[in-house]
Amino acid sequence: MDGRGTRGVSLRGWGGVAAMAVACALTAVFALLLPLTQRAGTGGDGSTGYGSGGVADGTQAAAKDCDPKVKDKEPERSLNPASGSDDGDAVRAIKDRGYLSVGVDQNSYRWGYRDPNSEAKTAELEGFDIDLAREMADRILGDPTKVHFHAIPTNQRIPAIQRDEVDMVVRTMTISCDRLEQVDFSTAYFQTGQQVLAPKTSKITGYDESLADKRICTAKGSTAEKALGDDKTAKKLPASTDISTTVPNQLDCLVRLQLGEVDAVVTDGALAASQAAQDPTVELKGKPFTEEYYGIAMKKGSDDLVRRVNGALEDYREDGGWQKSYDKWLKPALGASSGPPAPKYK
Structure with missing residues (x-):
């Protein structure tokens, strides 16, 4: 420094x-x-395993020592x-x-x-x-x-x-x-925090019962995907909510929404606000339902x-x-x- x-x-x-x-x-x-x-x-071995290259985990947090x-x-x-x-x-x-x-x-x-x-x-x-x-x-x-x-x-x-x-x-x-x-x-x-993005004319009101029978898009490997999966398992989401649509990049969800292939997007509120700025036909629905940090x-x-x-x-x-x-x-x-x-x- x-x-x-x-x-x-x-x-x-x-x-x-x-x-x-x-x-x-x-x-x-x-x-x-x-x-x-x-x-x-770098001398790395190219492995995709955790801690690749034989580097010890050091002093950083382990899962057992981590609780939000x-x-x-x-x-x-x-x-x-x-x-x-x-x-x-x-x-x-x-x-x-x-x-x-x-x-x-x-x-x-x-x-x-x-x-x-x-x-x-x-x-x-x-x-x-x-x-x-x-x-x-x-x-x-x-x-x-x-x-x-x-x-x-x-x-x-x-x-x-x-x-x-x-x-x-x-x-x-x-x-x-x-x-x-x-x-x-x-x-x-x-x-930031996870939020719902949907068309302005949609009857979706947020991360709630209004997602029943709706198709949700998330980015593969994102915290949004994990949150949806966990909440679906815990029955915190309506059973009829379809969370099967995942894409490599978050912006692809906006494209799916614009094409009518999904009804809503779940992503970080900061990213959702930027997507709403790109497309004036969509908006954030409801408040963030998680607290997260980049x-x-x-x-x-x-x-x-x-x-x-x-x-x-x-x-x-x-x-x-x-x-x-x-x-x-x-x-x-x-x-x-x-x-x-x-x-x-x-």
Whole structure:
């Protein structure tokens, strides 16, 4: 953590997104535009097993030590950056390579997307998560441009980390006890909750009995998919609710909704609000029915990198970078924010 006050992160303006609705249908193709490549200089074995490469789980939370309802066991607790000022193997590998490899989304409006109306002819990636990824490159390598982005679908976020294809994932990824068995997380950088998105004319009122006989779409591997499955098993959802439709990327659910193939989408409220901003015919229904936090995901056992990222997040919160990025990208859809979540350490 270098404590620099000069940021160097470009917060470029965003224009209209009329063409985005058409681009939605090509999501599956676009996800391949930035192919994942084996990360150089890591020595990983490419295994998709938990803790691949023989790295010990270290001091991060295990499932038995994690409970969202118990104080001091919340999944968003992470390693304190104060004791991680020296570079370890993970940080040295990034510095030796000369760039940070980050898994991101390129189809989530205002989070990570390509604006066809951008002044840049290349329509480079931009959004709240993209700013954050550039900030990590700036804090680790001293240059926000030294980052290679890899577009990955929702259900490939963890495998990409385990196979050493990326150093980290910055992609609206909820911290959970289940995921902490597979990857390590930074402290939380954003708070949200699961919500229902449906057409404005729909009689759906929220996450309630109005979902009876309705077809719901979620992203494969998302916390929304797990919540729906758990609640269906526990009979907290109407028995007639169809939750069988899952897609690789969350934006594909919006396309299914627009085509009339499903009746509603369940996803993080922050993402749902951005989708509603893209399509004025849909809206959020009801209040969030969960409390969740986004974190930066990294390989299991990369404690030095986790600590370095947590230190960078502290600076980003304190020097106004987080708020500036929020106001630029998310305030139009989500309204004013009281600020980022306070960090929680072990």
